[in-house]
Amino acid sequence: MANTDSERDRFAVVIFYGVVLLVGYLAFQVISPFLIPLAWSAIFAMVLSPVNKRLASRIGVTWAAIATTIATFLAIVIPAIIVGSLLVHEVSGQIQSANASGVAVSTPARLQQAWEVVRTQMPYLHLPADPTADVREAFTAIGTFAAGRAASIVTNIASFIAQLFIMLFGLFFFLRDSTPIVAVIRRLLPFEGELRNRIVDETYELVVATVGATFAVAVAQGAVTGLALGLLGFSAPVFWGVMTMFASLVPLVGAGLVWGPAAVWLFLTGDVVRGVILLVVGVGVVSMIDNVLRPLLLSGRTSMHGLVVFISLIGGIAAFGFIGLVIGPVIMAALTTLIEAVLTEKPAAKTDR
Numbered sequence: 001m002a003n004t005d006s007e008r009d010r011f012a013v014v015i016f017y018g019v020v021l022l023v024g025y026l027a028f029q030v031i032s033p034f035l036i037p038l039a040w041s042a043i044f045a046m047v048l049s050p051v052n053k054r055l056a057s058r059i060g061v062t063w064a065a066i067a068t069t070i071a072t073f074l075a076i077v078i079p080a081i082i083v084g085s086l087l088v089h090e091v092s093g094q095i096q097s098a099n100a101s102g103v104a105v106s107t108p109a110r111l112q113q114a115w116e117v118v119r120t121q122m123p124y125l126h127l128p129a130d131p132t133a134d135v136r137e138a139f140t141a142i143g144t145f146a147a148g149r150a151a152s153i154v155t156n157i158a159s160f161i162a163q164l165f166i167m168l169f170g171l172f173f174f175l176r177d178s179t180p181i182v183a184v185i186r187r188l189l190p191f192e193g194e195l196r197n198r199i200v201d202e203t204y205e206l207v208v209a210t211v212g213a214t215f216a217v218a219v220a221q222g223a224v225t226g227l228a229l230g231l232l233g234f235s236a237p238v239f240w241g242v243m244t245m246f247a248s249l250v251p252l253v254g255a256g257l258v259w260g261p262a263a264v265w266l267f268l269t270g271d272v273v274r275g276v277i278l279l280v281v282g283v284g285v286v287s288m289i290d291n292v293l294r295p296l297l298l299s300g301r302t303s304m305h306g307l308v309v310f311i312s313l314i315g316g317i318a319a320f321g322f323i324g325l326v327i328g329p330v331i332m333a334a335l336t337t338l339i340e341a342v343l344t345e346k347p348a349a350k351t352d353r
Contacts, residue, residue, distance in 0.1 A: 034170075036320075037163040039327055041170030044072060045178060046204055047212050052175045065175035073168055083238060199337050206333035210309060213297040214329070218248040220289045221255040228281045229262060232274050248290070249313050255286050308332055 031038070045052075048068055055064035174181065182200065189196045226241020234240065240258055247257040259282040266275035309329060316328020 034166055037167035038170045039330075040163075040167045041174050043207070043211060043330065044167070044171050045174035046207055048072065048171075048175065049178065049208075052178075061176055065172050068175055069168055069172045072171060073164075076164070083242070202337045202340070203334050206337060207330050209297070210329050210333055213294050214249065214309060214313075216297060217290050217293050218245040220293055221245070221248045221286050224281070224286050224289065225255055225259050228259070228278060228286075232266075232278055234262065244286075250310065254290065256282065259286060308336070 052064050052068045055067055058064075059067070186196050186200055189199060222241040222243075222245035225244040226237045229240050230237030240262075244255045244258040248254045250257065253260075259278060263275050263278040263282060266272075266278060309332075312328035312332040313324070314328075316324025316331070318324065320327050
């Protein structure tokens with residue numbers, strides 16, 4: 001009789017976990033279309049948590065969540081509309097100009113002379129006589145591609161608006177119900193109380209420090225570089241500012257991938273004054289933003305190694321698309337915290353024995 005009862009218990013346990021797995025799979029199918037905007041909601045909720053807590057102490061939890069969500073909406077939509085419209089105007093203008101005139105890029109005399117020397121010394125490379133020929137071909141290809149993707153761009157804009165609404169809706173509830181949500185996460189972690197709390201707290205600190213500082217530096221460097229290039233007479237400064245934001249995520253070189261070649265081009269064309277100005281701005285202002293702003297934002301917080309951040313960004317994009325810029329560092333931050341927790345826990349376990 002005892003054996004029969006134990007077999008029934010084991011069968012009941014198997015059925016229970018089978019039902020749990022089935023319900024979990026079905027729940028994932030329901031939630032999966034909204035995972036990306038909800039992931040953004042969670043990230044924004046963590047980054048904005050200090051601001052929301054200060055407001056909650058004055059106007060209450062619900063009204064604080066409403067105010068923070070509205071402020072986030074304005075902070076995202078207004079700059080996105082301004083930058084997006086300027087970006088579309090600049091890029092479309094450059095593409096139309098390229099298609100109409102064949103991209104009339106005049107090769108600087110010094111660059112042409114150096115190019116001829118390279119062609120003479122290395123004939124086996126079969127280099128074209130005009131070093132700007134590839135540039136013209138690239139712009140023509142960009143124009144053809146953009147024209148064919150116009151309908152897709154409109155569809156993506158509609159999708160972005162829908163996902164933005166879901167993200168803001170989720171942000172409100174993450175902010176309002178942050179305390180019970182964190183409590184559930186703590187209970188779900190299979191660790192002892194103190195270790196469990198440390199994992200949650202350190203993961204939060206890593207996410208806010210790494211993601212917040214990385215994107216703040218990228219936006220600041222992009223804005224300064226775009227402004228400098230615009231004042232120095234370069235066309236499409238907003239476009240180059242956005243490119244600088246992405247380039248700043250690359251370790252070591254960073255924003256120099258944009259302003260560096262631009263400065264070299266000015267020197268090659270004989271415009272030494274503007275070249276020196278851009279070089280001074282690039283080295284003395286743009287590059288120093290990282291050295292000043294990042295330590296300021298990371299003060300009192302831990303952060304991931306620069307190489308780990310870079311790999312998590314590139315790997316995140318490859319695995320999840322654009323949202324991978326956030327999800328990648330979040331996953332690596334959680335993994336880093338778990339590894340550190342396990343490594344620091346082992347000596348304690350041996351001591352207890």
